[in-house]
Amino acid sequence: MMTFRRKQVVKRLRTFIALAAVPLFLAACGNLGSSSMSSSSGGSGKSGSTQLTGQTTDGDYEGVIKSGHYQTSKSRGVTNSQDSGNTYNLKSFENGMLGVSKKVFSTKKYVFQEGQYLSASTVQNWLDRKSKSNPDGLNPASNGSTSPNKRNPIYIQALEEQDYMTQKDNKLSLSGVTVGIAVNSVDYYKKTQYGATFETKISKAAGEAYAKKAANTVLQRLRKKSALKNVPIVIAVYRQASNDSLVGGTFMAYSNNKAGATSVKSWTPLGEKNYVFPVESGSSSPNSNDESSFTNFKTQVENFFPNLSGVTAQARYDGKNLQGMHVNITVQFYSQTEIISFTQYLQTAAQKYLPSGVPIDITVSSTDGTQSFLARASGAKKFTSHIFNSY
């Protein structure tokens, strides 16, 4: 099944490369403006000119535009393969990589560039099993067994590179790299191409140990590329959520490897955990106050409209401390005025019932798509709202 899925991805990738023809070389950084596009050549797409995307907030990296095109990843689309089961993993993995990077590469000094040093075929080979024809495979060789508990599972499901650049004398140069390694919590496999799906569970400890070992190999391989010999390389290991989860996985640890280092000296553990509210019976979240806050909110909101179909939330914790929530409300609306009134009501109810002091957003959707959303940033006191509209 892995092989079948990978083939699809490679096929999709080829189509994309044919369509795109993005210039991938990094030299020839021409007339780089200051930190925003508007002060450079204005997106007119001069050959070789480099621009930045502009920054929405201080907490985000700017991105690199080359000759008017966004500088897409050299391995673009490969890591999407992880996403076939749980659509939350991809966003969670990439956002988490940005989050880990921000601990090392300040958004004030560094510019984000999609990975330019690992090609699609390299990443593909690394993600495949080790075999005679694929000696670089980071996943274990097959031991021939198809039994869930005896086979060698696919540990590493995704590997992604992010580049961090600094500006000097109107040129961008590579000043750091972050590599994310995502390991499965469950490896889903088929014994025959169209057969039933079986599962091999991988414990957190086993997945983490495997990823850390692979991280050493990855670091050594990266150091063989001349451009990557003398830059800091951050490696972060991520555990995928299972396919039935309503939230993505989390990063377990990261290592910051100084310029030139060829083996990982130490790992910094990360205590982030994701929960889904309402919590399943039999489980519990780190803080029962947050749970009851959410339950009160849910009860109020469900009472408001006769046919709400669901109120759930993703909650992120660091240890016992709530870091933020994404609330999703699905609803059947009959009119635009109902959407407006409901959004107004949510603004008051969210303020009153949901935990304070953390960023929260609330998305209201119907079968027609997103209808409205509300957000309260980290330091903000009130929720702002937006109703999706149409003339």
Next chain:
Amino acid sequence: MMTFRRKQVVKRLRTFIALAAVPLFLAACGNLGSSSMSSSSGGSGKSGSTQLTGQTTDGDYEGVIKSGHYQTSKSRGVTNSQDSGNTYNLKSFENGMLGVSKKVFSTKKYVFQEGQYLSASTVQNWLDRKSKSNPDGLNPASNGSTSPNKRNPIYIQALEEQDYMTQKDNKLSLSGVTVGIAVNSVDYYKKTQYGATFETKISKAAGEAYAKKAANTVLQRLRKKSALKNVPIVIAVYRQASNDSLVGGTFMAYSNNKAGATSVKSWTPLGEKNYVFPVESGSSSPNSNDESSFTNFKTQVENFFPNLSGVTAQARYDGKNLQGMHVNITVQFYSQTEIISFTQYLQTAAQKYLPSGVPIDITVSSTDGTQSFLARASGAKKFTSHIFNSY
């Protein structure tokens, strides 16, 4: 076909009424708080208590909550039937009714309540053709013809009531009503139940004349209800967009009928028109500068990513003056970092290329749903953005 469609609507409506059992009486307004829910009984759903939804901005009406439930429309779901063809008409019609109402009933003084005086069956009868069994039908009796140009078309496709309340001595009382009458620009019909769809076109002049005549009848009927005898009644006539339009229709005129008036004295014409950018070849918009601004924006944005699938906009004009734009961008994303960079880029590009001084929002969607959006309010200088995220 009309009959068939109507039946479906009525069936849906019945299911809903059974589910909802919303208390629809208006008397017994108990402990009404000030203007926001948080200062009232807190949504705990005391029997008979009335609350308001809270106001997101000064420009919006607050809505009415009864005993913890939103006070839904008595004819809820009926007017949805208009929406079977063009999903933009419903939002446009209801937003437009709010817009017309704001010209007469100030959002500072009045509170919005979904229509409570016209029942679903009344509206249904009024929307049906006049016949022996339905003497109240506002649409013409069938003349027996099924020929597109000889038959009597269905003129009136939707009719909706909105109530405007004022507070005094902790009680809400009805102080105004707005009724919207939507006429077809094209009446879609079938000769046999599952047969092909035929079209009868209705000119703007014919539709408007028919709606204005019906408005007089409606006003007289409303005055027979004791609660509506002595309140101002605004009647607004709307022209539906055709099913192939990428934007909804617009209001043509409204009348503000003083308390007690039983016939419409005068109509105030409305000059609002909707356009879709890019404008179809052969057509033109009221202001070619806006068109070229949009074209420049579209070109820049399409250049940014290798596989954007579409950049379109709905533009609203009053005469020759642009009132606002809703921009829709559909895209195939490969990663969360691409969404972030694209949104940053849009913020700069929109600021640079799109017309200034009018409210604009931009929604970025992929097959997975809404990915991000940007908005600039009427008086604001900069776009704010939000990226839809997941843990």
